[in-house]
Amino acid sequence: MSSTVQKVLVVGAGPSGLISALTLLQNGVPVRIIAKEENFRMGQRGAGISPRTLEIYKFLGVKEVLDKSVYLFDILQHAKGSLEVTNVVRMNPWVDSTPSTPWVRPHPEFCVVPVCSHILSQGTFLSMGQDSAERILRSHLARYGCEVELGTSLSAFKQDKDHVTGTLVKSVDGEDHIEEFEVDWLIGADGARGKAIFFENRCPSLTQKTQGVTRKALGLTFLGESRQNENLVIVDLQIKGLSTANWHQWGDRNAQILIIKPNENPRSDVFQAVIFGPQVNHVKLSTEPTALRAFLAEQSGMPTNAFGAIYAVADYRPQFRMVDKFGEGRVFVVGGMFVKF
CATH class of the missing domain: 3.30.9.40 (D-Amino Acid Oxidase; Chain A, domain 2)
Incomplete structure (x- = not known):
């Protein structure tokens, strides 16, 4: 079957995919966003939020992330096998701006009390679990009638000067269904590659893999090194x-x-x-x-x-890599797709 024609298909529903979709929706561009996972991901994953990312949340009106984040707490160093504190390390020290790093904290214009008071007095970064940030972003998409389609993965695509067409694989009750799509643009936010293993309360010993379908289909190189x-x-x-x-x-x-x-x-x-x-x-x-x-x-x-x-x-x-370009024609890559540290 064919899906309703949308302007943009976003592949991947992590922070980069959700932010891309929300930005387009706020500018009047119809979006469809899919995720291959059958359930929304749990876990804090990368929880640090940099000043520039905080400004993006502010631009998009995602006030909940700003309100509910916390600054990075001090680290208590303990003796092995004990809760005895041997040292205290400041995790988020004050850092002055320099010509090479001019943006080390949000501009006061974008501050939301009390969150930015943490930034301005405590240091440069805030923290929020990625699962919490994604949940908040999904709630903003829902205001535009846009829901993440779970259990839906990109199988293949091709593009011409006017459109991107391809096939999706949609998992319904354990069965795969093929769906054709046509959009004006495609954004790959399906990551580079990685592995997460979930225990006990969700799918024991299940391994979920993200293979970076969009990047590979475009033939983009992933320059750098693995540590x-x-x-x-x-x-x-x-x-x-x-x-x-x-x-x-x-x-x-x-x-x-x-x-x-x-x-x-x-x-x-x-x-x-x-x-x-x-x-x-x-x-x-x-x-x-x-x-x-x-x-x-x-x-x-x-x-x-x-x-x-x-x-x-x-x-x-850890991967220290970057693609050789950020897209080709009507297909672009964002997030962990194009750079990974």
Whole structure:
């Protein structure tokens, strides 16, 4: 079957895809946005929000992100196997503007009290879990009658001087249905490539992959390097009895480091843990919940049963890459599609 003709198809419903869609809708451009995932993603993922991104949210009128974000808390460094504090590290120090980095905090014109008071007095960055930011952005799309179509992936496309046509694969009740589409423009926000593993309460041991279909179909090169020895295990999980007023750190870079950070809701017991270092068994910790809880307990000195539901785990490999161009013809790429750090 054929879809209703829209001006733009946005492939991918992460922050970049949602912001692209919202920007177009606010300028009167009809948009269709799809995501291959069958459920909206959980997890804080990349939670840091830079000053320029805050200004984009302000331009778009997404006040909730500004109101509900928090500044980056200080890091309490603990002795291994203990909650004893050995040092305090300022996570978000004041940074002066320089000719090479003139925009280190939002311009006061775009400040929303009290959020920007945090920025102007505490430093440069705010923090909000990516799942929370995406939920807020989706609510703004809904005001324009635009909903993210889950379980829908881009299969193939071609373009001429006037249109982009192609096929989508739509999953309905476990069955795949082919759909043809025609749009004026296509925006690929489906990432570069990556892997997330979800445990226990959602699809045990399920691996979801994002392959960067748009980038590959355009033949864009992904210049740069992978940091093979800098993998991170990133976990979103429930932790009982840990302070939400600070970040927490154990270990050292020569062996293994555990950093645990709260989310933007001080009453929540869901934290993000980041584990890295040359002695970390990334595969084991990202695939075995029992081993993961044992590691967290050993490093922190907290009992194993303090670590509750595990919502998401990713074995993340940092990529320092960028595409050779940002699009071709009527097809463009945005977000993690064109640059990844």
